[in-house]
Structure formats: C-alpha cells, structure tokens
Amino acid sequence: MSLVQMKDKWIKVGQDLVKTDKAFLEYLSDVNVTVLQHLLNHNAVEGKRQMQMTQLLQLSEKFQALWDYTEVKCKQLQTLTGQGNVQSSRDVYIIEQMESIQQLYTEYFSSFTNFVVVGGFDYIGKKTSTYWKENKVNLWRFINAQKCESSVSLNLYRILHERLREQISHYTRILTLLTEDDRQIVGDEGLDGSLRGFMDLKSYISQVLDEATLTKDLWKSLGQKLTDILCTPERRLQEDSKNAPISLSAGRFGHDRILLCNDALIHLQGSDVRYYDLSTLWIEPIDMDISESKSLKVITPEDQLIFHTLEPHNRVMWYWKLNQAVRQCLAKKRDFPLWGKGNKGQRPANPPNCRFTTYTFKNEGRLKNAIYEGDWKQGKPHGKGTLKWEDERNYTGDFINGLEHGFGVYLVSQAEGYNCYKCHWIEGKKQRYGMCEYSTNTIYRGYFKGDLRHGFGILESNRGESSLIRYVGHWENDRKHGYGIMETADSGDRYIGMWKDDQRDGRGIMVTQSGLCYEGNFQGGKLIGKGVLLSEDNSLYEGEFTEDLQLRGKGKMTFPDGITIEGTFSSTFGNGLQANGVMNTSNNTEMSYAATHLQLGQDFLVLGQWPGVFTPFIEYLRSDCTEKMEEAFLGFHTESSRSLRKVGSEGLGGDSQSDEHHSCSRREAVTNAEFLKELRLQQSKDQLQQYLEKSLQSLRHPLGKLLQTQTLVFQAAYSGPGANKHLLEMAQKEVKYHAEKIQEIIMDYVPQLFNKSSEPVESSETEMDFCSLVLPVILPEFYPDLSMLYMLYHAEDNACYRQGILHLNLLSDTKLMEFLDVQRHLWPLKDLHLTSNQRYSLVHDQCFLSAIECVQKISTTADPQEKLDNLFHTVDEIERTVNRILCREYKLPLDDLLPLLIYVISRARIQHLGSELHFIRDMMTPQMQGGMVDFLLTAFESCYEHMQKEEIRQGRFTNFT
Known part of the structure; x- marks a missing residue:
C-alpha cells in the first residue's frame, strides 16, 4: 500500500470515529438535559437518604468528565480529518489515549455501581415516578417504546449505562477492523494493546454491573437493620456461603452465614455481626497434597478462625478468593478486569505476609480499644508502628510478634503532663538501656529490667528546678539499691555509699557543703551507731550520732594540734557543741598526724562498687557486638544515633562541656562495630597499647563509651563543690579499679599476651599488667578531678x-x-x-x-x-x-x-x-x-x-x- 493509500486509510478511520463520537455526544447532551438534571433538581430527597443523593452527585460529576473529554477529543480529530492530517495511530485518540479513556469509563462505572448498590435507582425512580408517567415520551426518546420497562428505576438504570457500553463496543469494532488489515500496511504495532485494553474494559464493566446487582440483592435480603449496618457505596459482595457452603461451626452449616466483600469478611449469626477488615486478615497456606481437607485457617490480630467446608473444592475456591480480596484491599485498587488474567496476561499473586495497616483491638486485655498503625506480620504487629490507648498512652517504635521489642518511645499521661520513656524493649517490657522524662521534671537515664529501673542509672531533676537532685548509682526493682551517689543542690550535701529500697542503708559517707565528712553505717536513711566525722580543718570525731547527724553520746574528739577530748558529747542546732569528759592537752604529734592524714572509705569494698557499669558491656560483648546491641547495652553515649529517638545529644552525662573536653581529632578516632575482631589481631603488648589508646579515646568506640561512663561515676563522687580531700585514697582505689576491670575484659580476648602458659596468672603480674597497660591510657580522663583532690589534700x-x-x-x-x-x-x-x-x-x-x-x-x-x-x-x-x-x-x-x-x-x-x-x-x-x-x-x-x-x-x- 502506498503512502497515499495509507493516509486515506487513516482519514477514513478518523471520519468513522468522529461520526460515532458525534452521535454519542448528542446522546449525552440529551440525557443530561432530559434525565440527569431533572433527577438532580428533584427536591423530594429525604434527610435519611442523603447517601443516595451524594452518590447521584458523584455520578453526575463522572458523567460530565466523560462528556467533556469525548467532546474535546472529537473536535480535535474532526479538525485533523478536515485538514487531511490523520496519518498514523498517533492522530487517533482511542489508540494513543486508550489508558485515559479506560480510566474515565472505570471511574464512571464505579460511581454508577455505587449508586446501584445503595438502591439509588429504586429510590429516585419511586420519588419521580409521577413525573415520568406524565412525560413518558422523555423515556421513550432513549428506549424503544416496545422495550420500555414498566419500572421507572429500571428504565433510568438502562438509560445511564447501556449507551456508554455501546460506545465502548464501537471503539472495539473500529480497532478490530484495523487489526484485521495487514499490520505492516497499517504500520502500527500498538493496535493490539489498545484493542486488548478496550476488550478488558468491556469485561470490567460487565463484571462490576453483575457484582453491583448481586450486592444490592444481598442488602435487600438481609433486612433494613443489617443493611444500615453493613451497606456502604463501595462495598461489593465477592462470595456468599449460601452459594459456596462454608461455616465457622463444624457440622452446623446453615446456622451462620459468611460474606466475603471487597473490604471485609462478615460473619452473621442471628442478630450477631462480626466484621473482619481484610487488610488485617492472613490466610494460612493450604497444603495441596492434602486434597481431602475441608478446613481453612484465617488469622486475625486477635483470633484464629477455622472455617469448615462441605467439599474440598470449596475450600480451594474460598482460599483463592480470600487471598485475592485481601491483596486488592491492601493495594486499594481492584483488579482490571475483576476476574481473569487481564491485560498483563498473568495471574495475580497472593497478598504479602508483611504489610502496613491499621487495626483497633476489641478483646479484653491490655490492648482493649487500642489502635495500632504500622507494620504487621502474620496477624501480629511486627516492625515499626504506633500503638495508642484510650487513656492517651502512646507507644511508637519497634514490634516483634505483637509485642514491643527493640527501641520505642512510650508516653503515659499524668496529671502534671506526660511521662516519656525512650527505651529499649524486650517482649513488651522495658529492658536494657532507656531514657525517661517524667512529668515531675526529673529525668532517668539508665537500665531497665522487666519494666522496672534495674542496674546502673542516673536520676536527676531538670536544670532550673528549685530542689535539684542527682542520683548516680544502682537500682533494683525500680528502687535505689546497691552502691550509689546522691547529691542535693539546694543543701549541697552528697551521700556516697550503699542503698536499699530507696533508703541509705549500709556503709556510707555524707559530705556537706561546709566540708564536713561523716562516715558510718546507715539504716533507713539515718546514720546509726558509731561513726566518724572529719572537718575541713582535720578535726576528727569518733563516736555516736543522732539520726540528723548531730553529735550525741560517747565519743572522742581529736583536734589538728593533737589535743583530744574523750567523753560524752551533745550538739543541737544553734547551741554549739557541748562535751563532758577528759581533755588531753599534751602535744601528741603522732595522734595529730593520724587525724590530719585520716582518709575515709577504707571500709568500702571498691571491687564491688560498680557492677552495673560493666555488666551491660560484658553482655554486649557476648551479643557479637552488633550495632543494634551497642545501642541497647551502651546507650549512654548513642542516644543521638537515630532520628526517631530525639533524646538529646548530651546522652548520659555527655553534655556539651564533655564534648568540648575532647578535641576534634579524638571524636574522629576509630569507630569499630566489630572491635573484638581487631582486638584479637593484636600480636604484642605494644600493639595492644596503641590499639587501646586509640579506642579508649574515641567517644564512638565501645571501649571509649565504657570509659566515659566510668569517668561519669567517678566525677559524681569526687568532682564539683563536693570534692573533699578526705576521699583521696578512696578515689585512687577507684581509678585503679576501673583500670583493672578493663584489663580483665581485655584478657579474656587476648590471653596469650598476658600468660602464654596454662598456669594462672599471679596477682602481682595482673596488677603490673593493668597498671602498665591500661592505667596510663585512662588516667587523663580522671586526672583533672583526681589532681584536684591531691591539691586539696x-x-x-x-x-x-x-x-x-x-x-x-x-x-x-x-x-x-x-x-x-x-x-x-x-x-x-x-x-x-x-x-x-x-x-x-x-x-x-x-x-x-x-x-x-x-x-x-x-x-x-x-x-x-x-x-x-x-x-x-x-x-x-x-x-x-x-x-x-x-x-x-x-x-x-x-x-x-x-x-x-x-x-x-x-x-x-x-x-x-x-x-x-x-x-x-x-x-x-x-x-x-x-x-x-x-x-x-x-x-x-x-x-x-x-x-x-x-x-x-x-x-x-x-x-x-
């Protein structure tokens, strides 16, 4: 075929299409004026029927959009045809714009079937029947008088969709005639795709009309009460247990009814209605080898439903339809066409096992009426999500198998505001590291176990509070328990010692703002029995105290010049110290020296002071040192690692001053998530020491984070206004203790560098090693505060x-x-x-x-x-x-x-x-x-x-x- 013949061919196609469109546009215009506008202007709509009126308005909008688009394209094509410029498929809009046409007709018939489902035609036909009886000619213009139905609603139904379906058939016929010609002569390979698209559209329209009719009939059969509950414009019936028997009660078919819709699985039993959102349904795969099985398992967030069928093939059919309905519900898009391979030529896959959706829990329990929005897996929250309760509690974070697990932020409403927990969770409970901001303007940073503060942690009130308190120490079952340090800013007092059930209990030291140091045994928060008092001028009292730390009872006072008073003492606020005893005024140089050089804390078991600092680090080593575990175990200095957490860059004691203390070069030091691997590669003590220098000085390295925590607890006891010269020896021991603990950890991974034989290392050798290897590396961190104690002493x-x-x-x-x-x-x-x-x-x-x-x-x-x-x-x-x-x-x-x-x-x-x-x-x-x-x-x-x-x-x- 010559080029001239091809051009004539395309002009002929354009002319036929213009002729078809003009007739279609005349029909749309006539329907709009004669039928649609009359329906829209009818004022007999009742308030309770507002849903029908809304759907009619939407139908009118889609009708107008289709009309406008066809009119524009028809005029463009008419112009090209008149000028003889139709030369290829690019100039024929039903080929070039097939997908746009498909979308317009899909939207129109979605609105049309929505109106059908809610009984719109029945309702509007009944309300306007008088008018149509008086103006039958207006209906006969669109429907042959011999074929005109007696029902007004049915006539309106036909007028608003039959001619549109015929228009699709006209498009299909035009494309079919083109494809019957030699494709090389026509010169376009896109015709097949366009033709398949319109054929799929014809199938889709036929299917949605049938689906809408079945759904409308379902609502009529259920009665008005159930219809009011279940009927929505977009809901469509997919399958009914009356047609394919299935039941939740084995052997009791007919006692309940199962309805599969495009958005829900509905179980009817008498007047009881149970509704299951398809987005939260998981259908357990069936074993095709067990061909005789008649059961089907469906998992919901709160229940597991076991369905029973009469025949195995019913089980397979329900399994397939459930899966496709769930998949389309999750995609928020129906298949096109609804059933069949469609224009992709492939069978759709099953719905994803992992998905994102929202669900409101209904059953009794801790989640009753709670709303979860997030990731799911096999019927349980799994991944990232948000859980909200009615009482304004809110959890946002990680879930595993339905429980809070990983990192999460938990808000609890209080009378004064909110408690905000930014914690790690294990199986629904706060576990490992967390940071909590309480409504009382106090903050806790530390470890949890079973939802309770447990292990090492810091509790302090916000800056600017009138009574600033700070506790650095151990916790057990949400109470201060073990070794800890409490400082009260308003009084300036600092307690260093043992705790039990939130009370000072055991050996402890109290340092006052005036420089007085008390040491003794505390019980129930009070100093009992005998104790020691050291003043700033080295005056020493050894004897009995009252509960409020006043001298009362037998004791001995030694002054810096060696003079002593031994007897009975009493002191009250405002009345000074009174004594009844023996004074020794002889210049006892030896006794004076002993009082001057007396150090407190001699009875403390230093090696047992800070187990909570090292236990998380050791557990971290045993967890293969993954990045996720690093945050859970060493969270003190990793709080700014994720945008979700937003818990502040200061970390636990890691404020801006601490950051300034480290130069940029130190911050950029080694970061090693697998530092144990590198640690084991060290071949000599010189290499090991270089490795430790690099690691311990990095705020981003696990060992550096451990050292920062050690520095933190040391500063809590020995720095600031409460620094006291009488604690120097205790501070010395603690620094060596920290070095020895790091040494013990390292020795477990490079034992060959410390003791090549199988014999145990002597204690002197161990001491030599930790002093020579670790102590010089960590001393710079402790030196400022330790040096101050030396200067005071x-x-x-x-x-x-x-x-x-x-x-x-x-x-x-x-x-x-x-x-x-x-x-x-x-x-x-x-x-x-x-x-x-x-x-x-x-x-x-x-x-x-x-x-x-x-x-x-x-x-x-x-x-x-x-x-x-x-x-x-x-x-x-x-x-x-x-x-x-x-x-x-x-x-x-x-x-x-x-x-x-x-x-x-x-x-x-x-x-x-x-x-x-x-x-x-x-x-x-x-x-x-x-x-x-x-x-x-x-x-x-x-x-x-x-x-x-x-x-x-x-x-x-x-x-x-």
Whole structure:
C-alpha cells in the first residue's frame, strides 16, 4: 500500500470515529438535559437518604468528565480529518489515549455501581415516578417504546449505562477492523494493546454491573437493620456461603452465614455481626497434597478462625478468593478486569505476609480499644508502628510478634503532663538501656529490667528546678539499691555509699557543703551507731550520732594540734557543741598526724562498687557486638544515633562541656562495630597499647563509651563543690579499679599476651599488667578531678612550699647558689668575665635553663611514667650542664645534686609540686618502684620539704644580703 493509500486509510478511520463520537455526544447532551438534571433538581430527597443523593452527585460529576473529554477529543480529530492530517495511530485518540479513556469509563462505572448498590435507582425512580408517567415520551426518546420497562428505576438504570457500553463496543469494532488489515500496511504495532485494553474494559464493566446487582440483592435480603449496618457505596459482595457452603461451626452449616466483600469478611449469626477488615486478615497456606481437607485457617490480630467446608473444592475456591480480596484491599485498587488474567496476561499473586495497616483491638486485655498503625506480620504487629490507648498512652517504635521489642518511645499521661520513656524493649517490657522524662521534671537515664529501673542509672531533676537532685548509682526493682551517689543542690550535701529500697542503708559517707565528712553505717536513711566525722580543718570525731547527724553520746574528739577530748558529747542546732569528759592537752604529734592524714572509705569494698557499669558491656560483648546491641547495652553515649529517638545529644552525662573536653581529632578516632575482631589481631603488648589508646579515646568506640561512663561515676563522687580531700585514697582505689576491670575484659580476648602458659596468672603480674597497660591510657580522663583532690589534700604543705619559692626567687642566681651551698666550681657563671657586682645583678632563670624547662613539664601530663621521665631528664640536664662546666664526665653525688635540684625547682615555680610528687608515688606501676625511681623521688621530695623550712618561708637570708 502506498503512502497515499495509507493516509486515506487513516482519514477514513478518523471520519468513522468522529461520526460515532458525534452521535454519542448528542446522546449525552440529551440525557443530561432530559434525565440527569431533572433527577438532580428533584427536591423530594429525604434527610435519611442523603447517601443516595451524594452518590447521584458523584455520578453526575463522572458523567460530565466523560462528556467533556469525548467532546474535546472529537473536535480535535474532526479538525485533523478536515485538514487531511490523520496519518498514523498517533492522530487517533482511542489508540494513543486508550489508558485515559479506560480510566474515565472505570471511574464512571464505579460511581454508577455505587449508586446501584445503595438502591439509588429504586429510590429516585419511586420519588419521580409521577413525573415520568406524565412525560413518558422523555423515556421513550432513549428506549424503544416496545422495550420500555414498566419500572421507572429500571428504565433510568438502562438509560445511564447501556449507551456508554455501546460506545465502548464501537471503539472495539473500529480497532478490530484495523487489526484485521495487514499490520505492516497499517504500520502500527500498538493496535493490539489498545484493542486488548478496550476488550478488558468491556469485561470490567460487565463484571462490576453483575457484582453491583448481586450486592444490592444481598442488602435487600438481609433486612433494613443489617443493611444500615453493613451497606456502604463501595462495598461489593465477592462470595456468599449460601452459594459456596462454608461455616465457622463444624457440622452446623446453615446456622451462620459468611460474606466475603471487597473490604471485609462478615460473619452473621442471628442478630450477631462480626466484621473482619481484610487488610488485617492472613490466610494460612493450604497444603495441596492434602486434597481431602475441608478446613481453612484465617488469622486475625486477635483470633484464629477455622472455617469448615462441605467439599474440598470449596475450600480451594474460598482460599483463592480470600487471598485475592485481601491483596486488592491492601493495594486499594481492584483488579482490571475483576476476574481473569487481564491485560498483563498473568495471574495475580497472593497478598504479602508483611504489610502496613491499621487495626483497633476489641478483646479484653491490655490492648482493649487500642489502635495500632504500622507494620504487621502474620496477624501480629511486627516492625515499626504506633500503638495508642484510650487513656492517651502512646507507644511508637519497634514490634516483634505483637509485642514491643527493640527501641520505642512510650508516653503515659499524668496529671502534671506526660511521662516519656525512650527505651529499649524486650517482649513488651522495658529492658536494657532507656531514657525517661517524667512529668515531675526529673529525668532517668539508665537500665531497665522487666519494666522496672534495674542496674546502673542516673536520676536527676531538670536544670532550673528549685530542689535539684542527682542520683548516680544502682537500682533494683525500680528502687535505689546497691552502691550509689546522691547529691542535693539546694543543701549541697552528697551521700556516697550503699542503698536499699530507696533508703541509705549500709556503709556510707555524707559530705556537706561546709566540708564536713561523716562516715558510718546507715539504716533507713539515718546514720546509726558509731561513726566518724572529719572537718575541713582535720578535726576528727569518733563516736555516736543522732539520726540528723548531730553529735550525741560517747565519743572522742581529736583536734589538728593533737589535743583530744574523750567523753560524752551533745550538739543541737544553734547551741554549739557541748562535751563532758577528759581533755588531753599534751602535744601528741603522732595522734595529730593520724587525724590530719585520716582518709575515709577504707571500709568500702571498691571491687564491688560498680557492677552495673560493666555488666551491660560484658553482655554486649557476648551479643557479637552488633550495632543494634551497642545501642541497647551502651546507650549512654548513642542516644543521638537515630532520628526517631530525639533524646538529646548530651546522652548520659555527655553534655556539651564533655564534648568540648575532647578535641576534634579524638571524636574522629576509630569507630569499630566489630572491635573484638581487631582486638584479637593484636600480636604484642605494644600493639595492644596503641590499639587501646586509640579506642579508649574515641567517644564512638565501645571501649571509649565504657570509659566515659566510668569517668561519669567517678566525677559524681569526687568532682564539683563536693570534692573533699578526705576521699583521696578512696578515689585512687577507684581509678585503679576501673583500670583493672578493663584489663580483665581485655584478657579474656587476648590471653596469650598476658600468660602464654596454662598456669594462672599471679596477682602481682595482673596488677603490673593493668597498671602498665591500661592505667596510663585512662588516667587523663580522671586526672583533672583526681589532681584536684591531691591539691586539696596537700594544700597546707603546698602553701608553705610556695612561700619558700617566693622568697628564694627574691635572690639572684649567685646569691641563691651561695645560700644553697652549691660548690663554686659547679656554677655556670664562672666562665663569664664579670665583676662580682655584675654577677649579682644578672637576671634570674639564666642558669640551668634546660633543666628548669624540663622539670616544668611535669604538670603537662597525666601519666606517672611521663612525669618520672621528666624528673630523670631534669637530673640529666643538670649533669650535662655540669659536664660542660667541668669539661669532663662527672656523676653528681647526692650532696652536690640536692642543692642544684633545689635551685632548679625554685626557678621552675611549679605551683603544686607536692601534689605532683605524691601523685607519681601513688599511681606509678609496681615495677617502677624501688631502685633509681625511689632514689629520684626521694631526692625531689627532700627538695620539696627543704623549701618548706621555717627560715626559707620567712626569708631569713640576712647572711647573704
């Protein structure tokens, strides 16, 4: 066929289509004026029939949309035909726009059948019957008088749909004639698709009309009461147990009725109606090998329904129809056509086992009347979802098998507001880590077990509250229980010790804002029996107390100067202290020293203080260290990891100040979700120490998070306004305890680096290992607070030392060396050709400058080993200077070294030298003790004590001026 012939062919197709559309448009216009507008303008609609009127309005809208679209396309095609520009299928809209036409007719017949289902034609035909009897000609215009029905409703029914179905048949016929020609001549391969689309549309219209008629007949058969309950415009009957027998009662067929609709499964038994939303139904797969089975299991969120059939083939039919109805309900879209393969040529699949939907629980129990919206699996909430109760409780989070499991946010309405729980859950109960904001303006961050606070946790009131309280410690069954620290901001008091059932109970220490320290046994929140009281000025009381911590009963008071009073004491607020006993005024130096250096907390079992800090970490290691488990077990510093949680970036004690404490480089340190794998790869202790340095200093690494929690509990006891010098030794033990616990954990995964033989490691070796390996790494975290305790403890000695430093630095270099009896041949100034007066006028800090700079570095590190290295380097620098002066190797004897050390230390002006030296001696590793280390420390301690002498503090240098 030539191009001219092909063009003539397409013009002929366009002309036929325009002719068909013009006749169709004339029909639509006539129906609109003569029938539809009269129905819309009829004022006899009753209020209770508002649903019918609403459906009629929607039908009119879809009628108008179809009319407008056809009119526009017809005019466009008429123009192209008149100009002879119809050259291919692209110019014929029923081919090019087939899907749009299909959508318009689908929407129209959906509205049309909705009107049918609610009895709209019956109702409107009855109300307008008088008019149509008087104007029969208006009906006969659309229906042949011989074929006109006696029923007005039936005539209206035919007028509003038969001609539209014929129009689809016209389109189908035009496309069929085209496809019968040689496809190569026609030159378009899209004709088959368009033709299938219109054929499917014809099938769809026929099916929905039949479905609507069956549904309308169902509502009529049920009676008005059930119809009012069950009838909705969009609901369609899919299957009826009257046609395919099925029952929930075995052997009692006919006593109940099962209706499968497109949105619900309805069980009727007498006047009882049970309604099951299809979106929350799961049909258990049937075993096709068991061909004789007559039972079918349907799972709902609250029940399992066992249906019984008379014949096996009925079971298969119901199984298939249920699955397809559920699938279409979930997709919120009917199949096209309703039954058959459709234009896809494939059988639809079964509904998904996992889905998202909403359900309101009805049965008695904890979920009665609760609404769940979220993910489901096999009839149970599973995945993400929200559960809302009538009393305004609300849970949003993870579910597994119908129970809260994973992370979730739980709101509970209270008189003052809401309790907000941001927690991890296991089988419906709060478990592991969580954060709770109570309506009382207090916040709990810690662990739960079985819905109760259990394990380690922190309870504190919000900033700005009048009575700020903070508890850091252990919990058991929602009560403070075990070791814990309570601080009250308004009074400034801090309690450190044991708890039982929310009461201070057991050994404990009370530190007041005024610096008083009480230690003793508490019971029911009160100090009972004998105890110890230490004041800021080192006054010591040992004896009995009242419940409100007043001295009353037998006791002994020791003052800093060694004077003691032993007898009976009594004290009341406002009346001071009264005593009746024996006073010993003899200057007892030994007793005075004991009182001055008394430390509290000696009776505490340090190794049992913080099990709740380490237990979650050990459980985390046993859980294969997954990211999900990391949050559940180590949640103190991972609260900002998910957008859902929104529990604050500060974490547990991880406020902005803590973040500022760590440099950017530390925050960017290693993050290792599988750090155990890397830990096991360490081949030597040097490699292991490097790994620990990197890991423990990272806020994102599990070991770093553990260390941050350890730091937190340490700060709770020993930092801030409640820091007290009498707790120094207790703080030392706790730091070593934290290092030892980390060491124990590490040893379980790299035992070969600690003890290659099968024999158990000796305790001394274990101590050596944790001190040398872990302690130097973690000390920087504890050092600021620990250093403050050292400064408080040695404040008096340091004050005397600083007075000595002040006066020694008033002397010139030569004067100071003369005063210290430094051998003149060791003076660095002797090589200068200066007069005596010029020598005396030299500025300070010119002699032994390298040694002075070296010893000053002692305050720049927290590692005792590094501090010791600086002291050794200081001595080395002094000897190097002497060697340059003498021009030979010379090992300084102690008599020559001490004066030079005093000179260097005095010029270095270290503010808290005593604290630094005591810190080194207390915290250095055992293998560092003895030998040259003890000799060196003793030398520096001697210099420190020398500078505290009375004549130096008073500046008695008259012989050298």
